[in-house]
Amino acid sequence: MTVRRYLVLAPGAFASRSAKTAHGVIAYGTDAVVAVVDPLHAGKTVRDVLPYLACDAPIVATVALGIAYAPTALLIGTAPQGGALPPEWRAEIEHAIDARLEIVSGLHDILADDRALAARAEAAGTSIWDVRVPPPTPLFSGAAWDVDARVLLTVGSDCAVGKMTAALELVRAARDRSVAARFVPTGQTGIMIAGWGIAIDRVIADFAAGAAERLVLEGVRRDVDGREPELLVVEGQGGINHPAYAPVTLALLYGSAPDALVLVHNAARTAIDGYDTPLLSYRELIRTYEMLCGSVKPAKVVGIALNTVSLDDAAARAAIADATAQTGLPADDVVRYGPHRFYDAIAPRIGEKTRPHTVIV
């Protein structure tokens, strides 16, 4: 796996929510971020602007100035309104291409389909990686049922509740406990963080479960610090009663063939983001996810990872206690209170690998 040195392009937006891909890569990425391009904060460091990221990379005004920090790749770190590439970004991307930086983009616009940029990259001898574009994937085959590592999948009450972050924090806790654990990325930010993966939501529906399976097989193929992987933590997507995204949720639920599930919920949310559909209760969510898994390969919900970012400390602790009271399961906010207590509580519940149901012929 290539180790990249990223120059992050986020003009005018690095401090905003629209740069969450950049923030995720800085907080959790395996690749280094050597500098950020944002004229609004030029002269400061990342830590000056966003202390919680604990990163001392400098912020510069232009790609040209960022080149001094010897980056190997330009990360398009924000998602502009409407998905189209703003003209002033194009000049910066062209500059990066001419400096032979790899271009890494999570935009809806596929940069490699832009003939001018593609030709320029070819001429410069560098490449464009559109992380949203999935490779051709086969149908689900059942091979994921045979991996030796235990597979833990984060499932949610909705999209954008913290399933990726919970998965990353659980991997960190497992590694701190000397478990050979690997994060399995299934969405654009996760892919940029880990440097591999497939955006399952962009796969043709018939092959989405096959793509999830392929990620699990890839996850066990390489060692974790010289050891055979013991635990894969798969980043979930969407929510099982999300009117638009539930098919992606189900593709991961069957395709990644989990042995156990962690339910992730934003404690302040009551309806599906963007729709009026009410969120299911903890017990409804657990019953629905376990019933579906139980129809192919059983997996139980072993804990609840709460996102309490919008609550004060007392309300956060009350929400966590309530989740346990309603379900009898360990619950915690793995960002606010760290992942170790929660990991230690759920680890014994992950238990043995489950087997798929099979017809005895």
Added chain:
Amino acid sequence: MTVRRYLVLAPGAFASRSAKTAHGVIAYGTDAVVAVVDPLHAGKTVRDVLPYLACDAPIVATVALGIAYAPTALLIGTAPQGGALPPEWRAEIEHAIDARLEIVSGLHDILADDRALAARAEAAGTSIWDVRVPPPTPLFSGAAWDVDARVLLTVGSDCAVGKMTAALELVRAARDRSVAARFVPTGQTGIMIAGWGIAIDRVIADFAAGAAERLVLEGVRRDVDGREPELLVVEGQGGINHPAYAPVTLALLYGSAPDALVLVHNAARTAIDGYDTPLLSYRELIRTYEMLCGSVKPAKVVGIALNTVSLDDAAARAAIADATAQTGLPADDVVRYGPHRFYDAIAPRIGEKTRPHTVIV
């Protein structure tokens, strides 16, 4: 909607199962089939070879001979092994293009991506319709929740059990009862039969529910014999515990926003086709489908359409009685015994339109 006059290309294969697309179009299509190309049966009629299709179209040896019957389109009526276009078919397709026939194909190979064929079609002033290629579709919006027509979706215990056929037969029965009913096609054969539709399984996973919604909106846009559509019967896909195809099933379950479901099952099957995963029982299937619908917009299973083609008459009747005994629901084989009795039994159960759950703000 164009009315086509089809010349069906099925060389050496018209009588085989691999020509099931052609058989479906002949049995249920709104377009006419004027002749079939299959040198193996040249000189006979469709009825001579497959009496149940009750069709007197002639079978000829070549496309050149078929042109005499004034077709407007060539239907690629079989799926060759491996999906690649056999060289001897290419010459026949070229002949049809030169005769200015529209080329209608359900092959995995996208014919419009074949530069030589595409250029030839353009030069001849005709077009290629690859029915598997979906149009760009938006995200699910909730607009399908607001249509006035009742929406009935066929859901299955597995793929290839008869969901399309059950939907077509129910539309026929409803029309015989003077209900303005329309079949909503979601797979390649259904699309060729109806002359419109989207192959949901080929849509990018994030947009699959949106594609199902768009079909419902299209289904109510045009009148049915001068009347506003009262009933849409949506062709289901896959099965909810199908390890590979369930995401497509769920996209239709949420995206088509049904008011009621008909469960379709092949009475002789015990495991998911191609996998060892056991089929769910009737009660498990009903509980799972109703629980999922109930989390977004409620819909009940109102009847069970059994496919008893592999059973003798006594066994078929016993299977039907057993389905009713296990579930308390009307059950029948709508092909073997006709759709009217079953339609009359379920019609009162379709009842009123259901409303989606909404959060009261």
